[in-house]
Amino acid sequence: MRMRDWLDADDERQARxxxxxxxxxxxxxxxxxxxxxxxxxxKAIAIPGYQVPYGSREMPISRGWGTGGIQVTLALILxxxxxxxxxxxxxxxxxxxxxxxxxxxxxDVQITTDTTSATVIQTRHRIPEEPMTAGQILVLQVPxxxxxxxxxxxxxxxxxxxxxxDYGRMWLFLYEDIxxxxxxxxxxRYPVTxxxxxxxxxxxxxxxxxxxxxxxETLFLFGAGREKRIYAxxxxxxxxxxxxxxxxxxxENFSGKACSRCxxxxxxxxxxxDDETGERLYCCSDSGYCDKRHGKCSL
Amino acid sequence: MQPLIRVxxxxxxxxxxxxxxxxxxxxxxxxxVCPHCGSVVACNDVSFDLYxxxxxxxxxxxxxxxxxxxxxxHFEWDASxxxxxxxxxxxxxxxxxxxxxDADYSHNLPGLSPFRKRQVRNSLMGIxxxxxxxxxxxxxSAGGNIAERLLGAGWRNIRGMRKxxxxxxxxxxxxxxxxxxxxxxxxxxxxxxxxxxxxxxNKPLILFLDEVTTGLDLSVQARVLDLxxxxxxxxxxSLLVVSHDLGxxxxxxxxxxxxxxxxxxxxxxxxxxxxxxxxxxTQLLVASxx
Numbered sequence: 001m002r003m004r005d006w007l008d009a010d011d012e013r014q015a016r017x018x019x020x021x022x023x024x025x026x027x028x029x030x031x032x033x034x035x036x037x038x039x040x041x042x043k044a045i046a047i048p049g050y051q052v053p054y055g056s057r058e059m060p061i062s063r064g065w066g067t068g069g070i071q072v073t074l075a076l077i078l079x080x081x082x083x084x085x086x087x088x089x090x091x092x093x094x095x096x097x098x099x100x101x102x103x104x105x106x107x108d109v110q111i112t113t114d115t116t117s118a119t120v121i122q123t124r125h126r127i128p129e130e131p132m133t134a135g136q137i138l139v140l141q142v143p144x145x146x147x148x149x150x151x152x153x154x155x156x157x158x159x160x161x162x163x164x165x166d167y168g169r170m171w172l173f174l175y176e177d178i179x180x181x182x183x184x185x186x187x188x189r190y191p192v193t194x195x196x197x198x199x200x201x202x203x204x205x206x207x208x209x210x211x212x213x214x215x216x217e218t219l220f221l222f223g224a225g226r227e228k229r230i231y232a233x234x235x236x237x238x239x240x241x242x243x244x245x246x247x248x249x250x251x252e253n254f255s256g257k258a259c260s261r262c263x264x265x266x267x268x269x270x271x272x273x274d275d276e277t278g279e280r281l282y283c284c285s286d287s288g289y290c291d292k293r294h295g296k297c298s299l
Numbered sequence: 300m301q302p303l304i305r306v307x308x309x310x311x312x313x314x315x316x317x318x319x320x321x322x323x324x325x326x327x328x329x330x331x332v333c334p335h336c337g338s339v340v341a342c343n344d345v346s347f348d349l350y351x352x353x354x355x356x357x358x359x360x361x362x363x364x365x366x367x368x369x370x371x372x373h374f375e376w377d378a379s380x381x382x383x384x385x386x387x388x389x390x391x392x393x394x395x396x397x398x399x400x401d402a403d404y405s406h407n408l409p410g411l412s413p414f415r416k417r418q419v420r421n422s423l424m425g426i427x428x429x430x431x432x433x434x435x436x437x438x439x440s441a442g443g444n445i446a447e448r449l450l451g452a453g454w455r456n457i458r459g460m461r462k463x464x465x466x467x468x469x470x471x472x473x474x475x476x477x478x479x480x481x482x483x484x485x486x487x488x489x490x491x492x493x494x495x496x497x498x499x500x501n502k503p504l505i506l507f508l509d510e511v512t513t514g515l516d517l518s519v520q521a522r523v524l525d526l527x528x529x530x531x532x533x534x535x536x537s538l539l540v541v542s543h544d545l546g547x548x549x550x551x552x553x554x555x556x557x558x559x560x561x562x563x564x565x566x567x568x569x570x571x572x573x574x575x576x577x578x579x580x581t582q583l584l585v586a587s588x589x
Contacts, residue, residue, distance in 0.1 A: 164414045168451035172436075175450065176443050178457055179479055245456040 006079035006108070020105055027074045028106035033057050037075035037230070041221060044232035049194025050162070051145050056228040066099055067225025069122045069141035073103060076137065076221075077120060082110045084118035089126040089268070089285035096124070113288040125188070127209040129267050129286040132218040134235060140203045142224035145231065147191040147201035167199055171242065178247055190249070193240045194233060202239075207251045208268040213239040259284045262293035301386055302348035303504065303537050304372075305404060309345045309381035311367050314338030316379075326559040326580060331362070341367040342561045345381070349505070351388075354531060354538035356552030356569060358545060358584070364561040365541040369507045372539070373426050374409070374416040382407040389504050391422045421451050425498030429510035431490035434497065437483040441468065441493050444482065448500045467496040471526060488519035492526065499530065506531075508540045512547055524550055545588045549573060557581045 001009075007026065013019040025031060033055075040054035059067040077083065083103055087096040091113040099122060100111050112118050115128040122139040132138060148158040151169045161167065170191065177184045188204045192213065202210055203222055213220060213233055220233040233239055243249040258265040260272075260281040267289065269282040284290035312320065317336040324331045324340045331340045342364035349355050357365045370376045372383060384404040390397065397405040397419075408419060428434040435444050445464040446454075454460050465475045471492040473485075482490050491511060498506055508527065512520040528551065531538055540551050548555055549569060556566040557578065565578040576582040 160413075164417055166417060166451070168447050171450035171455075172439065172443055172447045175446050175457065175460070176439060179440060179443065179461075243455075246458050 001079040003078055010108075020108070024106060026079075026107060027077055028059075028102075029057060029071065029074050034075040037071055040230045041072065041075065041232065044221070044230050045219070045234045047198075048233055048237050049198030049200040049231060051229040051231045053228055054230050056225045059225065060102065061098070063226040064143065066095060066122075066124060066141040068223030068227075068230070069124070069139050069225070070099060070102070070223075071225060072139045072221050072223035072230065073120060073122045074107065076139075077103065077107045077109055079108060081107075081119045082112050082117055084112050084115060084121045084288070085123070086121070086126060086128070086286075086288065087124045089128075089270075090287045092287060113291065115286075115288055125204045125206075126268070126285060127205055127212045129284070129289045131212075132216070134217045137219045137221060140205070140220065140222045142201065142203040142222045142229070143226070144189070145201055145222065145224040145227050145229040147189075147199050162198060165197065170199055174242055174244070178244070184247065184249075191242050193238075193242065195237050196240075199242070200231060200233075200239075206268055207241075207249070210239075210241050210249070211251065215239075254282070257282045259290060262290045264290070264293055300350060301388075301403060303351045303386050303389055304349040305382075305384045305386075306348070306372070307346045307382045307384075309368065309371055309383065310343045310379045311341045311364075311371055311376060312338050312343075312379045313341060324560060325562050326564050329560065331364070331560040340561045342371070342558075345556075345558075345563055347556060347563075347566065349537050349539060351504070351537055352531070352535040353554070354540055354552040356540045356542065356548035356555040357558060358542060358548050358555060359558035360543060360584075362560075363558040365543075365558055366509055367561075368558075369426070369509050369539065369541055371409070373424060373507055374413075374420055378409045381409070383409055385419070385423070389423060393418055393422060417451075421448065421501060423504050424507065425501070425503035425505070426507040427491070427494045427498050427509065427511050429513050431482065431487070431494050434494040435482045435490065438481055440479045441473065441482050441485070441496075442478040444493060445497050445500045448497060452501050463500065464496075467499055468493070470499075470530070471496040472522070488515050488523060491515065491519075491523055495523075495526065495530070499534065502534065503536065505537045505539065508538060508542075510542055511540075513542070513544070520547075527551060545573065545584065557584070 010019050036055060040052045044052045059070055061067060085096045085100045087093040104111055115130040120137050124141045146158055148161055148170055151173050152158050174184050188206050189201055190207050190210050191199050192202050192210060194200045202213060215236055217235055219235055222231045241249040254269050257269060259269060261283050264284055267284045267286060270285045272281045272283055274281060315336055316338045319335045320333040320338055320340055323333050323335060345368055359365050371378045385408060387398055387403050442461060442464040445467055446460045449460050464478060468475055468478055473489055473492055482493050512523055542548055552569050555569045555572050556563050559580050565581045572581060573585055576585045
């Protein structure tokens, strides 16, 4: 449904007292706020990997619970969109369900758990297993947008470092890791270089998901509500994890393991220990994909 | 032979400044604080040439502007006025565009963007501070300290960087097996030698030495000075040696500038200055120290 048609239909619903949106504009945020977020998104897309400050608004959930992602989603969403929300791969966790309900209430969009049929996917800490296409947008919730925070506590200083591409200290951090442990010890939030310029935090996705950002078909938008930053990876952009010539980036190794539910052996898996038998089970972290392979759909 | 670096009229003033600042400060007025506006003229109208493989000494009492001068040349502070130009022969490929067509000297370096200044510094300069805490990361391993400069210059091979660090540590007489120890575990003299190794890591053309031996005991001083002398000829470095100690200057430098209250009061061959000082302050300095 086009926005204009939807608004006309909603006027009629309001007149009949049936609208769920009384007192709020479409998409909860006022038009001025949405426009500001969209402008920040455009700037972020124009400078891949650069953190654009924006005026993060109050949302009806606490900061730090996905408010950055929600604002990006609400600024983009249209009545014809199909939304999927996942939390660490799972469509059914509390955070995902509440965000879904909220967006549905304020924008009346269709909800799905199927990655391929969604147009907008909001996610916390995972990228779906199924390859995404050019028509889709992935919105990632970001707790700490500053990839250099580990090595430099001052915001003024990290901004200067980004401006001058002064990344020696970040590399030194990795060097010391290798000297001490023989391996880079970062398991998630693995820093990447975007388009050969900015070092960027890919949000706390596992290493497994980092290669999916490279030369992708899809637009990736990152929203940090508490830290008031938006950044983006446009389609077909180089995204390279920081690595050394003699210590290459590796993803998690699940060789010899398969999902106990759908049998997949090529997905990122959660380890589950059975309380009674003590048995170790593995299970796909992407629940939508697992359901699909398993032959049932929960929605 | 043309000088490697040409410095003309380099000045640094802290504070608002007024038209009377320059006439009311300096060695004649025995102050570098302007009585009219309270600005500090840390260094004013310093001009000199630094040639390849030459050691130039800067001597003066504390507050004379010696360290300010080094900080300006190392781009840590922005100069209020003046120019620093680099000879074309020093250019590395990354810096080729600093030079206008056919010009022997580069654009004015302090006028470059911070990003370009960093490139110039990373590819041409090294610095050793009096206080090793300024030049080293005390929590990071000695090898890591050296690697930091290499990483900044684009090295991405751990084995290669460790090899280079080991070479430099060996050259500066630090046991290589202590490479992965943080410098906070080292003695003062060793820390100073790690600083020197770090400064040499990117094969600089110019090395700034800011009171490197101050605070070290005499035998350690002698070893550090010996090391500096031998690396100068080995790497054909240009040194800018800042010290209040005429002995150090005498040992290392062919030419010397004497500074007081932010101005150069006398400059010339080191021997000449020590044997036959012209300026009243230099005479006092030589008489009191030698």
